[in-house]
Amino acid sequence: MATRISPYLTFNGNCKEAMHFYKECFGGNLTLETIGDTPFAIEFPEGMHDQVMHAMLTNREFTIMATDFMGSQDFTAASDISIALLFDDQEEIIRCFTKLAAEGKVIYALNDQINDDLFGVVQDQFDIIWMFNYNITLTAKHSA
Numbered sequence: 001m002a003t004r005i006s007p008y009l010t011f012n013g014n015c016k017e018a019m020h021f022y023k024e025c026f027g028g029n030l031t032l033e034t035i036g037d038t039p040f041a042i043e044f045p046e047g048m049h050d051q052v053m054h055a056m057l058t059n060r061e062f063t064i065m066a067t068d069f070m071g072s073q074d075f076t077a078a079s080d081i082s083i084a085l086l087f088d089d090q091e092e093i094i095r096c097f098t099k100l101a102a103e104g105k106v107i108y109a110l111n112d113q114i115n116d117d118l119f120g121v122v123q124d125q126f127d128i129i130w131m132f133n134y135n136i137t138l139t140a141k142h143s144a
Contacts, residue, residue, distance in 0.1 A: 007083050009066040011126060015052035018126045019066055025099045028059030044070075082121070082129040093118055093134045100124045 011018050016032060023030045035041055036049030051068040064083075087093035097110045103125040110120030110132060118134040 004063070006063040006065055007081075009064065009128060010069050011052075011066060012069050013051060014126065015055055015066050015068040016050075018128075019052070019055045019057055019064075021124075021126075022057055022064060025096050026057070026059050026062075026064075028057050030057045031055065082131045084131040084133060087118075087132065087134045090118065090134055093132055097122060097132050100130055 019030055019032065032055045033053050034049060035044050035051050035053050038053055041049055053067060055066045057064045097120050100122045105123045107121040107123055110118055113119050120132045121129065123129045
């Protein structure tokens with residue numbers, strides 16, 4: 001049985017901006033469907049038609065899905081969940097970390113760990129927490 005876990009992120013009206021930003025960071029194919037694009041548009045106020053009903057960013061390694069918050073309760077960002085990224089390319093981890101940290105907040109700087117591994121944590125400008133991991137030992141095993 002093949003199973004993949006993909007995060008489904010919820011944003012407070014800025015899903016489109018966030019997903020385009022993640023596409024810049026990670027590459028891949030982005031599809032967006034706004035409320036106005038769906039047959040359900042008539043059930044929503046006109047002012048919500050530009051909000052994202054469903055977005056999906058797929059690259060060769062993972063899929064991130066997302067939506068804009070549409071509930072009647074107050075919005076709370078996902079502060080209790082982190083997305084862990086496992087890299088097999090040292091230059092790529094540095095590039096992605098730097099891009100997400102540029103307008104975000106570095107929680108734990110990308111630093112060398114034991115055996116030249118890298119680890120760091122960033123909270124991006126959309127309040128999503130990303131954990132970056134590069135394990136040179138595992139990378140060498142997979143390359144052999």
